[in-house]
Amino acid sequence: MAIKLAIQNLSKLYPTGEGVQNIDFHVEEGELVTLLGPSGCGKTTVLRSVGGFIDPTGGAIKVSDQDVHHLPPEKRPSAMVFQSYNLWPHMTVFDNLAFSLKLKKVKKIEIQQRVEEVLTLVHLQGMEKKYPSELSGGQQQRIALARALLLEPEVLLLDEPFSALDAKLRHELREELRDIQSKRNLTMLFVTHDQEEALSISDKIVVMNNGHIEQIAPPQDIYNTPASLFVAQFIGRMNFIKGQAVNNTIQIGDITLTMDDLYTGEVTLGVRPEDIHVADKSSVRIEARVDKMMMLGHFAEITLHTLIGSLKMFVDRQQLEQFELNSTISIKLVNFIVFKENGEVLSNRRMNVNEMV
């Protein structure tokens, strides 16, 4: 696939010293890429640089291989949907949608047609005459999306467009957006700080932290093989266990693990709650006491007290009955990641407890 948007070594330093550096990634045609990261990590800065609302300090931004650096926002082949206050309050829905078409001197009949068409696409037929203040938040964001679509942008930029909406509506709109995106083969760069949102709709996630990129990968890989301690912490849930590595062994309390890599120093073991299983008799086990059990919908979270620290474990709803508060069980770790002291990944592997000793 052709690369639609290329961001090359982009940096933006604010006078305060904050900003982003070494931002380097691309979005292919028809792809939905998400910028994900905690508040203040620089997602908006990157997005607005692409839209032309921020003048970057360095690097290049190319849309369809054309450098857009010198273009003002009104001439860039991108369109932006903001978190809120997208719509122009003094214009009706129709005028909001028709504005850009009128500027392009599109014929009246065609404007009418295209507005109707895009309203159908976002499920808001017949709303032409309403003012933005007469629409709900979700409807407003749909219209905002429709307006951006009418610009026929080569790249659609969305800055947390659903974050002001309630959870249910957010889910709904997220799905609709994904539908429209694939139906029209749109190229999108989507900003969010909501990992669930990112994991559910993206083709590719760019995880940012503190002004730089931590990892670029499909949702699956981000979840299964996080590239750093930060990503592991930020995406999904993970237990962290401190340990000591000597050559190819890791010592955690009185448990010894082996790994393929050679390393000596402090390490952190990362284990996802779903990668902690109940151990059968034959395997080498870790003794654990059930401290807390909590239903979380279709699964349950169990807090375990062990010699290597407190661990969270996920089990299916149906299995919950097998556990009893304050009882002692045996567990094994089926998959873990070893991080070095600086947060880099040392070893990322699936393990069987049998291998552990």
Add this chain to the structure above:
Amino acid sequence: MRKQWKSALLGLGLVMPSFLILLVLVMYPVWSSIKTSFTGADDQFTFEHYQYIFTEPLILNNIRHTLIVTVLSCLLVLIIAYSIAIYLRFSQSTVARWINKTYLIPMFIPGVIAVYGFINFYRDNGWVARIIGEEYMPAIIYNVKGLLMINIWFNIPFTTMLLISALQSIPNSIIEGAKDAGANQWRLFWHFILPLSYRTMLVALTFLFMGIVGSFTAPFLIDRNAPQMLGVSMQQHFSVFNEIEQSSSLAVFMFLLCSIVGCFYIYSNIKESKKELK
């Protein structure tokens, strides 16, 4: 039903004190002025004072002068203040930051002091004249030019403040969305900034008009002797010529003028809020 009555009475009780004060301090003088303006020497009802102010060339001239000065001042202040407000809203330059810090200063200088300072500065042999040479000094003091200038000085801070707050309440995303949709600077102004701020402009215009049409200090000290602004003319009829009835009818006329502007303002407000409620 009884509960409703109770709360209605409570509401009435709460507004009563201020209403009574209004009645005593404002309504009564207004009423007595209106009465005086229609009362002849023989204590009979008469139109003669109005006949006088609308036929006497001197006063007609004053009215015309007042309207011209007021309208011109309003327009000038509005144009300058709006330009400053737009500049301050959209520029992050050092100059903008400086203007932002200083534009309110005129508000904190008492009127009379400002006027005397102004006179010292711009009169025929004042500071400016000394610098540029007395023969090049245009007539500013005791001239309409001076009056316009001082009106601008007095009214820019508040008007600018009003307009800036209106412009600042336009969210950035609205403006950026407009740019994104392809609007250039001019279209941005015409289709977005102006429509989203013109209501505050009307408010500012109302305040400006009312303040300037009835102003006294500046016209008294700076303007020519004839024609006069109505405020000065009124004072002269009242205390110099002792023609209380004439000055009352002038006051009523001015009151009507301001009422028209006020009604216009209220009307446009109602229209706008109806649109929002719809």
